[in-house]
Amino acid sequence: MPGEIDAEALFREHHVPLYRYLLRLTGGDEALARDAVQHAFTRLLERRPDDHKLRAWLYRVATNAVRDWRSMERRREELVSEHRNQVPGPVPGERPDRAAEKREEVERVRAALQSLSEKERTVLLMREEGFKHREIAETVGTTTGSVGTMFARALDRLARTLDLDRETS
Amino acid sequence: MTHDDHPGEGELVRLLHDETGDVRPVRRHLEGCPACRERLAVLERRQERLGELLASTAPALPEPEYAPGFLARLREGGMATPAPREDAGDGRLRLPFTRTKHLRWAAALALLAVGVSIAPVRAWVGRTAGALWTAVTGGAPGIQGPAPVPGGDEPTEVRTRLAGTVLEIEIGRPVALDSVAFRKKAGESVVARLSGGGAEAEILVVERGFRIVAPESGARLAIGVPATVEEVVISVDEEIRWRLDPGARADSSWSVALDGG
Numbered sequence: 316m317p318g319e320i321d322a323e324a325l326f327r328e329h330h331v332p333l334y335r336y337l338l339r340l341t342g343g344d345e346a347l348a349r350d351a352v353q354h355a356f357t358r359l360l361e362r363r364p365d366d367h368k369l370r371a372w373l374y375r376v377a378t379n380a381v382r383d384w385r386s387m388e389r390r391r392e393e394l395v396s397e398h399r400n401q402v403p404g405p406v407p408g409e410r411p412d413r414a415a416e417k418r419e420e421v422e423r424v425r426a427a428l429q430s431l432s433e434k435e436r437t438v439l440l441m442r443e444e445g446f447k448h449r450e451i452a453e454t455v456g457t458t459t460g461s462v463g464t465m466f467a468r469a470l471d472r473l474a475r476t477l478d479l480d481r482e483t484s
Numbered sequence: 485m486t487h488d489d490h491p492g493e494g495e496l497v498r499l500l501h502d503e504t505g506d507v508r509p510v511r512r513h514l515e516g517c518p519a520c521r522e523r524l525a526v527l528e529r530r531q532e533r534l535g536e537l538l539a540s541t542a543p544a545l546p547e548p549e550y551a552p553g554f555l556a557r558l559r560e561g562g563m564a565t566p567a568p569r570e571d572a573g574d575g576r577l578r579l580p581f582t583r584t585k586h587l588r589w590a591a592a593l594a595l596l597a598v599g600v601s602i603a604p605v606r607a608w609v610g611r612t613a614g615a616l617w618t619a620v621t622g623g624a625p626g627i628q629g630p631a632p633v634p635g636g637d638e639p640t641e642v643r644t645r646l647a648g649t650v651l652e653i654e655i656g657r658p659v660a661l662d663s664v665a666f667r668k669k670a671g672e673s674v675v676a677r678l679s680g681g682g683a684e685a686e687i688l689v690v691e692r693g694f695r696i697v698a699p700e701s702g703a704r705l706a707i708g709v710p711a712t713v714e715e716v717v718i719s720v721d722e723e724i725r726w727r728l729d730p731g732a733r734a735d736s737s738w739s740v741a742l743d744g745g
Contacts, residue, residue, distance in 0.1 A: 323555055326551070326554065326555060327555075330551065335542065335543060338543045339538070339543070343543070353554060356554070417541075420537075420540070420541050421541040421543075424537055424538065424541045425541075439534075442501070443534075443535065443538060447501075447503065448498065448501065448503050459503075460494065461494070462494075462497075463493070463494030463495065463496070463497035463498045463501070463503070464492065464493055464494030464497070465494075466494075466497045466501075467493035467494060467496070467497050467527065468493070470527065470530050470531060470534065471493075471530075473530070473534060474530050477533075477534070477537060479529075479530040479533040479534060479537075480526070480529070480530065
């Protein structure tokens, strides 16, 4: 029942990591990420999943919301582009050249993630958040056994675009 | 798994991630296969390197501005109380405008739609919407969203299929249309496009309500539609303009009629 949910505690515990995940998933679309977070918690108030599934459920609902909304937004590209340059600002005292390097790095990672398919990106980012393959599979709509393959494929692509093998070669 | 039967990348990833399942054959294979051990090591190094990159480029996360207002609504129990209903005399249940949250947001929607480019109206929308929506997500002052779908005692799952089509309405002028009916699946289409006065906004139907996007300002507004409402009336200047009737039956479509202004 909705009244049994300590929604505030759940919100405080989960909304920042979920927001960060969604920011990465959407390529920095802050408005979309915020909307998806609130959508997930609104749904939570109405229909609470089992405790042990709660975190995965929130991520799944938010991920699906992003996918659904994006598929509708004809102007998505324009809207997203407005946010693309909203990378973290310089830390006080940070050297300007270091700040510039950081901005470039952020943009490089963002672009690399966006070059993946939506499913691959979701698999990779949800795994980064510590989810099990079963939970990831439920979100992207695939089999548990396929998650590992999708993860490896996504990692292989990023290895090229982000030069992940640089330090080992 | 024989020595020559190398595991696939997916199996190696499952091993790397400590996934449940029988990984003993893979482990046995790895003991005798330097090539696969190296593949596993590469996967692990790439994963670690990616984790480092993501950590070092994590977006700055100040407390998102929606959080305080959203939490306030949660403390208040959301917008849970169903509004009293009145029989309008024609067999349909109506919700009086001044006594229901449902219709207040509907009025705010209409005012936003009609007055997005007009400062006084926009300000009014901001004040009115303050009680319902909290997060400013774009550059336009006074446009706020999204609202949680009212919950409460009654089921709130939206089973109706929202309807939509493209409708041209000029902002800043009274709506002057006879009637328009929409029938499209939820999540598929634009329900209305508002244009004129140098500004433009789009209303998108989503599964549980509407989203308004004003591309020029980047403003977005999400409006939850309660499943329990039998009728939504959108008023402009206290004059009823639009009626949204989701239908009494589950799985029915929205039919939208615009009364002439």
